[in-house]
Amino acid sequence: MSLPKLKIDTLTAQLPIIQGGMAVRISTGALAGAVAKTGAIGIIGASGMAFDELRKEIQIARERAAGGIVGINIMFAARDFIGVVQTAIKEKIDLIITGAGFSRDIFKYGQDGNTPIVSIVSTARLAETAQRLGASAIVVEGKEAGGHLGTDRSVWDIFPEVKKAVSLPVIAAGGIINGAEMCKALKLGADGVQMATRFVLAEECAAAPEYKHRYQTATKDDVVIISSPVGMPGRAIKTAFVEKILANQAPRPIGCDFCLKKCSLKYCIIQALINSQKGDIDHGVVFSGEYVWKIKDRSIKPAAKIVTEILQEAKEAGC
């Protein structure tokens, strides 16, 4: 089987791989641009970014992408969701991927700005709704994913249901950690895969060395589910702060700026993500997919090398 190109609306990516958006500031313009240059799709994690910062990151990604496809990911749960969408469309972003809740309004903005909207869903019903409202593609995300989770079901169970329910391109996400898993998804009829955890160990990933080190040392038992004040569970690697969350002893937020539409205020997830991105992982949450420990070579290398390795693994698996 030769690898298919990934077509979303009028865009054609040479490789059927989307590097999943990662907030806060884990996938910035540098990583998205480096991935886009390889022929895959690079995504900036825009949640938690100010509008000016997002503009700058989109420019950085563009400069590095050499004409490749660059998008943003924004959580519906973010209070300034629509402002981020409008900023990205004004900057002529190639596509917008949205998850962690469902917005009907975004499709209108996408149509007005001629920008494809890709919905992350975890059920066939939501995939159908997204298609009806005007989505250009669907990302089906299973419980194996990193970050906030919309389901406790495996991507391998949900994917066939979604594929049957819609006629749009369907992209599988969650726990697809190597080319063999990508090949498996493509053989099941996926039009592409979204991979995030694998790209954290890229040189261009903006996470601090301490954060990446946690990825390099994590064992199977270190990967846990926490409850997030957003109102969804999240998947993360154990840190001192994560242990506190698990024990219900995480400190309450100080100086909250109400950045989320809804927040339980149990602790500040955004500050915890900012802390870990900067290297203070003892006071932070390190989001990760379920299978971080399965990455064969956990050394830090250029994103282009990671893509080459994924393609080689896929080839060995018969793709």
Ligand SMILES: Cc1cc2nc3c(=O)[nH]c(=O)nc-3n(C[C@H](O)[C@H](O)[C@H](O)COP(=O)(O)O)c2cc1C
């Ligand atoms: C560190 C990290 C941060 C993430 N942040 C976001 C985010 O801001 N928005 C989102 O929709 N998904 C987010 N995700 C989910 C990924 O985009 C992706 O769909 C998922 O992790 C895929 O599974 P994998 O990591 O096993 O490849 C995040 C994942 C990780 C690992």
